[in-house]
Amino acid sequence: MAPIWFLSLLFLSCILLAAFTHKKRRKNQQPPSPPGFPIIGNLHQLGELPHQSLWSLSKTYGPVMLLRLGSVPTVVVSSSETAKQALKIHDLHCCSRPSLAELFSVKRVHSIQPIKEEEVKKLIDSATESASQKSPVNLSEKSLDLTASVICKAAFGLSFHSTVLNNDGFDKLIREAFLFLGSFSASNFQMVAGSSTGSRGVEDFVDLLLRLEKEETVPGYGKLTRNHIKAILMNVLLGAINTSAMTMTWAMAELIRNLRVMKKVQSEIRNQMRNQSVITLDDIDHLPYLNMRSCLNLRSMAIGRDPESWKDADTFFPERFMENNIDAKGQNFELLPFGSGRRICPGMYMGTTMVEFGLANMLYQFDWELPEGMVVEDIDMEESPGLAVGKKNELLLVPVKYLGH
Template structure:
């Protein structure tokens, strides 16, 4: 009886379904949609993404063009792979496509708050963004944390100096990760991560897991109606929840410690202090008073956008220099010439390091911290190079592909810092050939904070030591294999031998 009813319902519904499909196809044909590879039923083009989606999409874009339409499960996604198309999306039509795909409440994540980078566009996001730009990451605020950057770089140099005495190669990837974690923790809540409730390894594992989970390919992302069932079955949902729960406990403890602390006037104000002060004076965000969950969302943004990205980028930069001895010598000579007899460099010394800035630009071109900018979602219809882009379409900019486009760059796979010597191109979102931090409304608000750490750390690392490859290795043996994730890391950690310290590295605390 039940089967009879089911077949009867299908027989009656089939003509209606066919009619709806035909109407949809007719409407699609009337629109001028971007070109793209043929898709399969249900999964669309998911099977074509491969282990490293940014590379797979780059290869497809070379065939179908810089504006390419693919279907990821049930989600239409436009892939942008040229400076001109990126300018249209991130500048000329920034308002039309500045929202985010919804993660909270879809089974992807059940928390009431989320990293600002993933919040949907609206009044709440605009208020959070304004707070970050005017209060937390302003030029004045970044400069106020200069002493933290200098002290933590000094601690890293002391650690490297001790390792150099043993003559054993060090995992410099770990040194950079510890540095960025310590700087971020001290900026955010006043103490290095070694002083937290987590031990060193556990803290870094929590951060890595959270970044990995946000960058993972979730079924609920591509099949919003039923994908969450698959995520629960595979364990992805529980891993994501566990990761965010660990961070939530951590943030809660930090907030409570700051509320109960009796700081003297001489003690420096950190970001949690500032946010709690705003909470006390009843600062409002989009008509809602700033509360604990808003503070946690901001802390989430600081941690997940800073720790991994800065450390991984320094790792790639040192790997490129290790593979290119000529560039290594040139940047080292510039730094040592500028430093003179100084035992170390402070931020006032960095202005004259022109070649170091070229090195950083070239490394950002080849190894942007986030190779596919976090997906945007359109909120209105617009034309992109004559193609129709509908609302609720996802848009991703493949900055990795733009950085290696042979029509833009001569010998694009080669590390040649001199290519920027007479160029006005910068990485601040004004030039769409180089977009490591995005642009427009969704550009990274903490880029200046991250680059301040990177420039100071690399200047001192190159000033104080010559860096050699482990015995038996040549430049060609340095692995440049990428590991998949939201942040593309070196799959094989970088191990180098620090030799010939220029001078005894005295306690950096003497500077204060």
């Protein structure tokens, strides 16, 4: 019995030693990681503003670090070189996404341009009324209203103003995004599908998704299901509406704090437009200073603030893009507001045209001032938490109608 007991103990010890050695070897192959707690992992270290916390952690643990968000291991990349490794060189191992390019193609973005023009006109009319009364405009609210109106019409063929969302605190619904996930049923859109095609001759997003569900298989992912459609629609709503509205708000906040930049971009727009009363999407291509897009990277952290790539990265200085060929389209890993490679944001063109078109018209039609009694130092630039980081407090500015056209 003794030899059997001894052999059993020896065998068990060998197994435990092998397991410990394998675990240690695997651990040594992993990126550095801050110490965490059982069950919650590193969740407690993310804080109220996770992007700020991750940036701070990257300074201690390097450009590639491993976090455990609960039981989910998550690799955080914080430099342009490591981003290139993940998104370009090893993209097949790190990234994948079903191809739905038709949903956000250049042709489709141009097809909804009449919707953008109609909704921007409503914004301009509303701001003109405020200008006549010298009253402030809530640009945070107006930006959200503009993007929501465009996306609702493009996605569902319905006006945002005619839906119950417009009366039930849509801003709150956007912020509490999880409420949307269970609220959309593709069957509810059957009566809407096709209704807008006859009036505008344009297939809306729901029409397209229902057609893909019936006709096509997405390569590598099989057929689209109703759950896929609900998830895509949620991404269209949350991604397109919230991020575009936030970017417009941050851009106007930075411009009012940097009047030199505001005057320069207004001069470019007004010189280009001459006596035209309306800016079109084609006009945007002839506005290089507006297109420098430093505003699109205002809240990107780590990679977009790497001192090896950017001088004075926290300074709002659009001219920095005149000094290099770096843009935000995913080819330059020093600036990745939309990601890159297989994980690039499919709605990049739709988002940038929405932001640029809205900003161009607001800056063309109006000069902007702070409310009475406010100075630049009073502008609150505090951030709100979330996947897309918005301005915590609403931006109120007074429009002054430009009469030079």
